[in-house]
Amino acid sequence: MSATASASDTLTAFVHPEGRSLAYRLIGEGPALVWCNRFRGNLDTWDPAFLDALARHFTVVTFDYRGIGSSTGDPPESVGAMADDAKDVIDELELDHLIIGGWSMGGMAAQMLVARWPRLMTHAVLVGTNPIGANSRPGEKLFYGIATKPENDLEDEIVLFFEPRSEESRAAAERTHRRLALRTVDVDPPVPPPVFNRMLETVGPDIRADAEHVRDALKATTVPILIISGDHDISFPVENWYALSGELPTAQHIVFPSAGHGPHHQYPETVAAYIAAFVDASA
Amino acid sequence: MLATTHATTTTAPTQFCEVNGARYAYRRFGEGSALPLLCLQHFTGTLDNWDPAVTDPLARGREVLLFDNAGVGRSSGTVPQTVAGMTRHALAFLDGLGLAACDLLGYSLGGMVAQQMAHDRPKVIRRMILVATAPRGGEDIMHLEEPSLAGPLADPKLKGYAVLQKIFFAPSDSSQAAGAAFVQRLEQRTEDRDQPSGPQVAAAQRTAFREWEQFSGERFADLAQIHHPTLVVNGVHDEMIPIANSFWLAEKLPNAVLMTYPDSGHGALFQFHDSFTRQASAFLASDSSFAPY
Numbered sequence: 001m002s003a004t005a006s007a008s009d010t011l012t013a014f015v016h017p018e019g020r021s022l023a024y025r026l027i028g029e030g031p032a033l034v035w036c037n038r039f040r041g042n043l044d045t046w047d048p049a050f051l052d053a054l055a056r057h058f059t060v061v062t063f064d065y066r067g068i069g070s071s072t073g074d075p076p077e078s079v080g081a082m083a084d085d086a087k088d089v090i091d092e093l094e095l096d097h098l099i100i101g102g103w104s105m106g107g108m109a110a111q112m113l114v115a116r117w118p119r120l121m122t123h124a125v126l127v128g129t130n131p132i133g134a135n136s137r138p139g140e141k142l143f144y145g146i147a148t149k150p151e152n153d154l155e156d157e158i159v160l161f162f163e164p165r166s167e168e169s170r171a172a173a174e175r176t177h178r179r180l181a182l183r184t185v186d187v188d189p190p191v192p193p194p195v196f197n198r199m200l201e202t203v204g205p206d207i208r209a210d211a212e213h214v215r216d217a218l219k220a221t222t223v224p225i226l227i228i229s230g231d232h233d234i235s236f237p238v239e240n241w242y243a244l245s246g247e248l249p250t251a252q253h254i255v256f257p258s259a260g261h262g263p264h265h266q267y268p269e270t271v272a273a274y275i276a277a278f279v280d281a282s283a
Numbered sequence: 284m285l286a287t288t289h290a291t292t293t294t295a296p297t298q299f300c301e302v303n304g305a306r307y308a309y310r311r312f313g314e315g316s317a318l319p320l321l322c323l324q325h326f327t328g329t330l331d332n333w334d335p336a337v338t339d340p341l342a343r344g345r346e347v348l349l350f351d352n353a354g355v356g357r358s359s360g361t362v363p364q365t366v367a368g369m370t371r372h373a374l375a376f377l378d379g380l381g382l383a384a385c386d387l388l389g390y391s392l393g394g395m396v397a398q399q400m401a402h403d404r405p406k407v408i409r410r411m412i413l414v415a416t417a418p419r420g421g422e423d424i425m426h427l428e429e430p431s432l433a434g435p436l437a438d439p440k441l442k443g444y445a446v447l448q449k450i451f452f453a454p455s456d457s458s459q460a461a462g463a464a465f466v467q468r469l470e471q472r473t474e475d476r477d478q479p480s481g482p483q484v485a486a487a488q489r490t491a492f493r494e495w496e497q498f499s500g501e502r503f504a505d506l507a508q509i510h511h512p513t514l515v516v517n518g519v520h521d522e523m524i525p526i527a528n529s530f531w532l533a534e535k536l537p538n539a540v541l542m543t544y545p546d547s548g549h550g551a552l553f554q555f556h557d558s559f560t561r562q563a564s565a566f567l568a569s570d571s572s573f574a575p576y
Contacts, residue, residue: 168573231534231541242530246519248545252558255541256532256575270575273565281558 007048007055008182012070015092023070023188024063024068024089028055031122032098032277035062036086036106036113039127039147039203040196042069042188047176047265053272057279058099063089067195069188075195077202079132080212082109087117094124099279101125104236104261105199108207114225115217123279124225127271128161128261130236131218131244133210140234147235148200150193161262163232169258172266218248225251228271230259252278291342292335292349297357302379305372306384308357308477309350309380313342317567318409319385321348323373323393325415325426325549326488326523329356329477331406332447334553335468340520340560341388347527348385350376352396355484356477362487365494366392366419370399377407386567387411389523391549392488395419395495401509410574412480412563414516415549417528418535420498425489426523431522444469451550453520458546461554506535512574513539514566540566540574 005011005027014021025043033054035046046062054060058251065085067075076082086109090098100121102110107129114124146156154177161176163169218225225248238255245253254274256263264271284573290296290312300307310330311319320341322333330349338347353372354362358559363369375395377385389397394416401408417424427436435441435449447469448462513536517529526543533541542562544551552559 209537243528245530245543251540251545253543257533257537257539267575273576274562277558277561277565281555281561 006206007046007051007060008179008184012043012063012186012188015071015089017088017092020066020088021070022085022089022092023067024061024093025268026059026061026093027051028058028060030058032093032095033058033060033101033125033275034086034090034095034098035060036082036100036102036109037062037065037068038104038106039199040191041103041106042191043187044069044180047262047268048179048182049176050264050268050272053269057276058270061089061093061095064188068191075199077190077199078206079108079112079203080206082106082203083112083116086110086113090120096120097122099123099125101127102129103127103264104129105203105207107236111137111218112212112214114221114223115212115214118221118223121223123282124223125275125278126225127228127264128233128236129211129227130240131215132207133215134208135240136243137237139236140150143234148193148197159234161260161265162191163230163258165259166258169260169266176262176265176268218251221250223250224278224282226275227251227253227275228263229253229255230261230263230266231255231257233261234258235261284363292338292347296474297330297477298410299357300376300379302375305353305375306359306375307350307353307372307379309348309376311346311348311570313345313347314499315344315346317345317386318400319346319348319382321350321373321377321382321385321387323350323387323389323396324352324355324390325393326492327480327485328390329480331469331472331477334465334556335471336465336556337560339551340556341563341567344564345386348380351477354487355480362484362491364487366395366399366491369396369491372405373400374407375552378473383407384409388414388563389416390414390552391416392425392491395453398506398509402505405509405511410512410514410567410569412514412516413532414552415518415521415524416532417495417524418503418532419495420502421496421531422525424496424516424528425492427489429522430574447550450523451548452554453518453546453548458497458520458548458554459474461547463552464564465550465553502525503531503535505536506532510538511568512566512572512576514563515539515541516543516552518544518549520546520548521551523549538574540576
């Protein structure tokens, strides 16, 4: 474990809850900020520029859910299982007073952590995600077509995570793509189609069902929540947050222009600065 | 020009600028190399209605300019009945000071003037912050006849700034406490104060709100012409200019970041002054051509 390593070269480590192996990486110093990952995400799909910028303020922890990347076991089939894995990493690393973060599907897991274990955390940060439960505006068809291709190239990444209509966003996508390629050690295995297709079939309906009433818990929580969205997210439309406006008593919302599902990859330093300012101002 | 280095929102002397036969009351304070920040005030607000907890932190690194539009406070003339008319005065004021460029903080009615300034004279404006405001063609803009607003406005028990605590803040205990603190900060200034606005000011400004709700042609099309980096801010429980208007601004302005605050109303910037001034300062410090800072 090294506090001085950067996101591109820090080595993968493991915790072993109940004989399982969960892979994680840790950089930086300060309050712990634990990130729950997106659909098809592994340790290598976080933009290192974003994590490095955060590491100037926080101890930044990323991890692989069970059966994903370098973690053992069968892949999660529910948001609850994803949240359990985050909780196991948190407990094994003995983290508390932490900030829980989540991107995309991981944002749903983070919401569940807020609902289940609010006293663990001081803040929550939800990026490129939607309220857990049923939402009126579905993701665009374009997303599902590309998100389930066996491999995604740069052009796919532009459509999935950025705003193809914006030259600046396309350029940002290329920069992220180059930064993601910087890692040469401890490369994490990609998530194969049978695994991610199974997750789409199982976790997807579980999110919409919201059997644990996580959305209701968010409406009564005291945990300060920062929501960060792109103005044109083809998978989790920002309008689904607007529909809940006024019902989430602790949620501050920031929406970026000409941005899609990955605003923190498009503006890595900026989003990290917003998160740091949010945590500072409501400490 | 008076030395303003050590002046603050509470202590800055009122000055006057004469241009085209009009006389505008203003205050300036703060210093730094950044462009001046012109603050455009809310419905019936005067120079005395700026919260020191907002405008003092923003004055670190730049000069802050507070200004009474025509017919308000100690400025001459009558209050225009359109936002466009108020915009002409604001631009004349900049000309009178010899300012070729500035940033804008437009709050409520002032946010409408800010949009019109950026539209009419884009080169004068670099970056702008629009708080608790609405685009032309927006909805439910300052309908003070609605019970939630008409009640407090007509309540004889609510003296002075107490009415602002009621209508700028959400009903929750936390928001009302923030409102009480806001009122105390406004009361710190005891000398060289403006006269509070009377019914004539209110009537003309209300006419301007009704006119601002009208639009012709494609709704919100004008916003596509405003390319300035913009920060749009509002509280989610704003009863005076509902937050849907901020959603439209963020959606239709091509280069705007949206920031919303929970548990707050029209005065979210006063309630969350620490967070707001951090984010606003970072936004104003940026020299990017893109709104994210």
